[in-house]
Amino acid sequence: MLPFLSCKLAQYLNGIVAGFTSKTKKIGFIAAKPIPQVLRNCNAFLMGARSVDPKITCQLIVTGDWSLPVKEAEAVNSMVDQGVDVITCHVDSPKVVVETAEKRGIFSCGYHASQAPLAPKGYLTGAEWNWAPVYEQHVKDALSGAPFKNFVRGGFKEGFVKMSPYGKAVSDAAKKKADATKAAMVKGDYVIFKGPLKDNTGKEVIPAGKALIQTDPVLESMNYLVEGVIGKV
Amino acid sequence: MASPRVSAALEALAIPIGALAGAMVLFGLFMLVLGQSPIEVYSLIYQGGFSGAFSWQNTLSRAAPLILTALCVALPAQAGLMIIGSEGALVLGGLVAAVIGHLMTGVSPMGVKVAMALGGMLAGGLWIAAAGALRQYRGINETISSLLLTYIAIALFNHMVEGPLRDPASLNKPSTHPIGDANMLGNFPGLDVHWGLGFGIIFCVAMYVLVKHTTWGFGLRIVGGNARAARLAGLPVSQLVLTACFLGGAASGLAGMVEVAAVHGNANASLMAGYGYAGILVAFIARQNPIAIIPVAVLLGGISASGGMLQRRLDLPDATVLVLQGMAFLLVLASETLYGRIKLFKSREIPA
């Protein structure tokens, strides 16, 4: 079973909350490897933030592997030095990133599971995977004799992704907008990646009038960073 | 009864086996302390590694690269060098092989395979020869430099695979371009094990003959015994050392080629499966003897093949196998002290 859950939706919501919270208008994303799955989340994070304030930029740091705690901590420190004040990540475990952000007194959004206890002051919210419905569906399929699905895709609508409860620092305006967006996502027709969309080299990647729904396979091969992300694939 | 030769062979066989048995007892006690039944653990290791066609296939597929990476330790060891950089030679060999396999067109698959093997061996060989050269010409400890070179090789590998050499079609697992189905190494006739095992065995036998039965090998062993005496005797010490390092690195590079051409079909991060590090252990348990490497690699391949079974059945962490391996390693090294000290193996004349 290879469940590629749509965390980009959740990272978009992370981005909305980050957009409301950031004062320096610089947010950061720490990635293990520059692969489509990760780039998509980074792009969604910034696009969520830009839906609040289009001036926001997102710094991307790639550590090079899934578990490099010292590099992850160094990445947080160097981003904070550059003025970044909200950070999220896509590595094996966000523990080190969230903890280091808390030590430096900035905000963080999590991933995989709730990290709120690690950063009581700075944790905003986070996308969590909710495995129960995935397994439920597998069991249901097995009982009904349907073939085993090797590739499961889904988001909020299917109940595969949920958000951790909002932290103290999240403003009411942020909650309101994030909740409204989430409600639209639950209906299943919310589109993040739609044209016109430019990448950070100025090239148009999605032409005006075209919308990629969240299960569109084209998104599985995303190899660009959207405008406003500081970094290179 | 026991001629000196026979008793020395018996000693060389009995002491490592005794040390391994000691490690098994120690590990069994450790499991007992943790509330696991040692008998159950060992029977699972046996089931996972050595019973049934499927386990054997898994074991032998793991043994193939281990045989080759162990040679990367054992050959320089003949000259007294302790090289632990097999992993670096393996990934570079795999990378070069994958590039050759992708770029060579208009050549018969056999030609491509030969070129891939040669390319992988050259890359690995030069990498380890560099560690040998640093030692011969700059006096740098080869154990440390070969491990540093491994870290550098892995960084280069990642840089190339995720950068300039990346196949844009490889999405969430960055890889080089595929070498193509026609260029893949097939299986042994009648067996579900790829040809890499054959390469390993041939390489081991050839190196055994080279080291034990040629003048070159004799010279190499003199260097390993006493480099100063070898130099006084007029042996080309540096040349011998560098060649041994090159051959060792070539074996590891070939392991990378085998992993690319028989398992993955391209170069990607899965090449770094730790075969290089496990090969160090194989070489030391085999006491750097190229022939003994073969059974030891099969044994360790089987133990690591059973790791998943231990995890699933007994809920033990995947590092369980590492603990057993670490204990075996330390006891085998400690047992070095027993050579020539056990009465039983002293050669003696016994009247018939």
Next chain:
Amino acid sequence: MTDLGWWGVPLGVLGGALRVSTPFLFVSLGECITEKSGRINLGLEGILVMGAMTGYAVSFVTGNPWFGVLAAGIAGFFLGLLHGLICNLPKVNDIAVGIGLMLFGTGFAFFMGKPYVQPKAPNLPSISFGAWSDMPQVQAALQVSPLFLIGIALALFLAWGFRNTRWGLVVRMVGDSSDAARAMGYNVNVVRTLATAAGGFLAGIGGSFLSLYYPGSWSEGLSSGQGLMAVALVIFARWNPIHCFYAALLFGGAGSLGPALQSVGITSGYYLFNAAPYVLTLAIMIATCSPRRTLAGAPGELSIVR
């Protein structure tokens, strides 16, 4: 907050040097003691990882990070003792035993450490030296760990002790000529075993810094060869504890070069930048070693320089 721009790189490297150097410092001081006695312990990488795991686990269980530091040292002491005892056996090679200990220590730590990857253990406090600056970046860079200060004190103490105390002279004599030491009535094996155990103790503490201060949590990817690089660093530092300190700072700074460059927009080639410490170690060894003469300050009995 002031916009630093490119100044972020030197500041990041300086901050990184202060943050990341402590494990290098402790491991290299430990190895310095061991090598002065004429043995090399390449297994300090394994001891470092074991110390990191033990320190985190004990801090989690007792709620006091300092108990964790002590426990990490004790775990390192016993692994060092194991190395020392095995090497006392005739015909056993210390470098090979070190490789074995490296594999055993990391494997054992991964095995025992599984339950402690998730929970949060109390971390060591930090001491601030940046109050004079009104730039938060500088203040943050000058947050140092008490272990760092202890490490500096230890380096000074060892440098003094090797010259001026009885045990210092005994360790050095055993390392320079075992025959002379035997003639003076010292038991060479006992001295070397204790020196290796003491080295293990320090390396274990170096490991606890990783899990209890920076980055401050236990996971299997925690060490990326710091223990091994520290062994190389001792050769570079010519077995001088004070030089070990400078070298540790240099290596710490090199490790933070990659992320610092990425944060100002140099984003390609991060794998290569991240390999900077390894390249630096190798380059330094190439520049400072020589096959023809024995290194100044090298213990005469040491197998790597003989």
